[in-house]
Amino acid sequence: xxxxxxxxxxxxxxxxxxxxxxxxxxxxxxxxxxxxxxxxxxxxxxxxxxxxxxxxxxxxxxxxxxxxxxxxxxxxxxxxxxxxxxxxxxxxxxxxxxxxxxxxxxxxxxxxxxxxxxxxxxxxxxxxxxxxxxxxxxxxxxxxxxxxxxxxxxxxxxxxxxxxxxxxxxxxxxxxxxxxxxxxxxxxxxxxxxxxxxxxxxxxxxxxxxxxxxxxxxxxxxxxxxxxxxxx
Amino acid sequence: xxxxxxxxxxxxxxxxxxxxxxxxxxxxxxxxxxxxxxxxxxxxxxxxxxxxxxxxxxxxxxxxxxxxxxxxxxxxxxxxxxxxxxxxxxxxxxxxxxxxxxxxxxxxxxxxxxxxxxxxxxxxxxxxxxxxxxxxxxxxxxxxxxxxxxxxxxxxxxxxxxxxxxxxxxxxxxxxxxxxxxxxxxxxxxxxxxxxxxxxxxxxxxxxxxxxx
Numbered sequence: 376x377x378x379x380x381x382x383x384x385x386x387x388x389x390x391x392x393x394x395x396x397x398x399x400x401x402x403x404x405x406x407x408x409x410x411x412x413x414x415x416x417x418x419x420x421x422x423x424x425x426x427x428x429x430x431x432x433x434x435x436x437x438x439x440x441x442x443x444x445x446x447x448x449x450x451x452x453x454x455x456x457x458x459x460x461x462x463x464x465x466x467x468x469x470x471x472x473x474x475x476x477x478x479x480x481x482x483x484x485x486x487x488x489x490x491x492x493x494x495x496x497x498x499x500x501x502x503x504x505x506x507x508x509x510x511x512x513x514x515x516x517x518x519x520x521x522x523x524x525x526x527x528x529x530x531x532x533x534x535x536x537x538x539x540x541x542x543x544x545x546x547x548x549x550x551x552x553x554x555x556x557x558x559x560x561x562x563x564x565x566x567x568x569x570x571x572x573x574x575x576x577x578x579x580x581x582x583x584x585x586x587x588x589x590x591x592x593x594x595x596x597x598x599x600x601x602x603x604x605x606x607x
Numbered sequence: 608x609x610x611x612x613x614x615x616x617x618x619x620x621x622x623x624x625x626x627x628x629x630x631x632x633x634x635x636x637x638x639x640x641x642x643x644x645x646x647x648x649x650x651x652x653x654x655x656x657x658x659x660x661x662x663x664x665x666x667x668x669x670x671x672x673x674x675x676x677x678x679x680x681x682x683x684x685x686x687x688x689x690x691x692x693x694x695x696x697x698x699x700x701x702x703x704x705x706x707x708x709x710x711x712x713x714x715x716x717x718x719x720x721x722x723x724x725x726x727x728x729x730x731x732x733x734x735x736x737x738x739x740x741x742x743x744x745x746x747x748x749x750x751x752x753x754x755x756x757x758x759x760x761x762x763x764x765x766x767x768x769x770x771x772x773x774x775x776x777x778x779x780x781x782x783x784x785x786x787x788x789x790x791x792x793x794x795x796x797x798x799x800x801x802x803x804x805x806x807x808x809x810x811x812x813x814x815x816x817x818x819x820x
Binding site: 449450456488489491492538540542574 | 668695697698699700717733734737738758759760762763765766769770773774
């Protein structure tokens with residue numbers, strides 16, 4: 376006989392349910408996350424609060440345990456998949472309810488590379504943190520980045536690569552931005568398993584981001600600096 | 608060698624060198640052990656000895672350079688020449704720099720998929736094949752230990768699309784003709800949901816690199 380009792384999510388208090396959502400995200404339980412999001416919205420929670428207090432905070436905990444080697448990629452992907460389920464419910468409501476906007480980002484995996492797990496995680500976490508993200512997908516030549524940056528009001532460019540053979544392409548993009556005199560108009564963040572801080576500096580990026588959580592924190596810092604400069 | 612399992616080559620490598628006449632030691636990735644021993648036998652390269660590092664270092668490429676250096680330092684007093692049977696293998700040039708510093712040669716190219724196919728051929732075609740997932744004989748044999756389990760797909764098959772959704776084909780680079788491996792490669796392609804393309808590569812530039820020693 377199991378000691379475990381079935382948890383009725385709708386019977387939990389707001390505080391208990393929020394903590395339960397952190398656990399459910401950690402365990403990658405998408406159906407439960409979606410149900411809990413609906414419950415909180417039904418109780419009158421603002422979509423932005425559901426996003427930040429339940430989902431983003433839960434993923435923050437997942438991120439810490441991933442960084443510390445307690446969780447591994449499969450578990451993080453399951454958690455991300457659960458969060459994605461919650462985000463899909465919240466996204467249209469966030470726009471309607473005027474959630475705070477942190478800034479705008481273009482992101483994409485570089486030419487020759489089709490790996491997008493890290494990029495997708497960053498996209499999701501950035502959106503969760505209040506950034507508007509235009510995801511260019513995989514295998515992007517330099518023109519894709521430049522055209523998109525020139526077509527909108529962007530603050531940040533994010534580039535991702537998983538292969539040592541494709542990561543040098545990030546420099547091609549940054550060099551092109553320099554040639555066009557647009558490099559200093561954007562914060563350039565780079566990431567991917569084979570990269571490191573030294574590589575980020577060498578190619579002229581503003582920062583190398585080890586994981587999605589670091590990407591969010593770095594982006595926030597740069598946006599905060601930008602606002603301070605504008606306010607000075 | 609026949610008593611050493613592929614699982615051992617994946618997780619432990621081959622710490623005691625096979626052959627020991629003090630001339631040339633090949634320090635190789637465990638994934639290349641059988642191919643290198645086959646080449647030694649086929650070409651009667653009796654001056655060569657072989658030791659291997661665990662093949663699963665490829666899951667953590669940052670371990671490779673330090674492990675190679677440690678092996679070179681350990682074996683150098685006992686051999687006139689040491690050769691590193693690794694390509695760049697995800698080290699981002701660090702292994703190349705280390706080999707240069709240690710004064711030892713290594714295999715040219717980005718990884719084994721490239722040198723088995725021939726680095727020149729691979730470089731010419733790889734841009735058109737970025738959506739190909741490659742397997743060698745060793746990886747066909749060790750697919751579950753090397754790919755399926757570390758990615759958690761044995762426990763969570765629903766992650767398959769997140770990992771491989773952007774791939775369009777599975778290329779099996781065969782080093783030898785073995786119907787059992789062909790059947791296994793086909794089963795893997797069905798499991799991954801990708802069409803299989805079998806290419807017989809033989810030993811490619813691995814043989815060329817060792818022939819110069």
